[in-house]
Amino acid sequence: MHKEKFMIYRRDAKKGEATYSPKSHSAPHFEGHYVEGMEEWTSWYCFNKRDDGKYEAELDEAWNEGSHYGGGTICVDIPQEWFRLSYDEFLERVITLAAASHYGFTIDDLKEKKGLKEFFGFEEKSSPEGEL
Numbered sequence: 001m002h003k004e005k006f007m008i009y010r011r012d013a014k015k016g017e018a019t020y021s022p023k024s025h026s027a028p029h030f031e032g033h034y035v036e037g038m039e040e041w042t043s044w045y046c047f048n049k050r051d052d053g054k055y056e057a058e059l060d061e062a063w064n065e066g067s068h069y070g071g072g073t074i075c076v077d078i079p080q081e082w083f084r085l086s087y088d089e090f091l092e093r094v095i096t097l098a099a100a101s102h103y104g105f106t107i108d109d110l111k112e113k114k115g116l117k118e119f120f121g122f123e124e125k126s127s128p129e130g131e132l
Contacts, residue, residue: 011041018113043071074098076097078094087120
């Protein structure tokens with residue numbers, strides 16, 4: 001199944017790239033309890049539009065497990081009914097998916113991404129002609 005991706009963040013992005021963030025998007029490692037001194041982090045965070053027209057949130061999380069990294073990719077469908085909300089209400093809900101808020105992503109981070117609103121099919125409401 002083909003997916004159109006809208007990247008929000010890549011850990012390896014360089015300053016000035018669209019997917020760069022000065023935030024670390026890491027958190028204390030949690031395995032039923034927090035593991036002291038151990039961090040987990042986001043490798044990437046994006047949204048996908050599938051061929052069937054449905055959307056999903058995707059976040060890849062990782063942590064050091066000695067000689068290799070543990071973790072995995074979380075993919076969560078975005079409920080269709082959320083697309084009937086205002087864009088701000090939509091973002092308030094979508095940020096709760098795929099552990100995004102756990103890794104420090106905020107609604108403001110999403111609002112800063114040019115083209116995201118259009119990617120999700122939300123259009124700017126135009127004001128009546130002549131109004132400022």
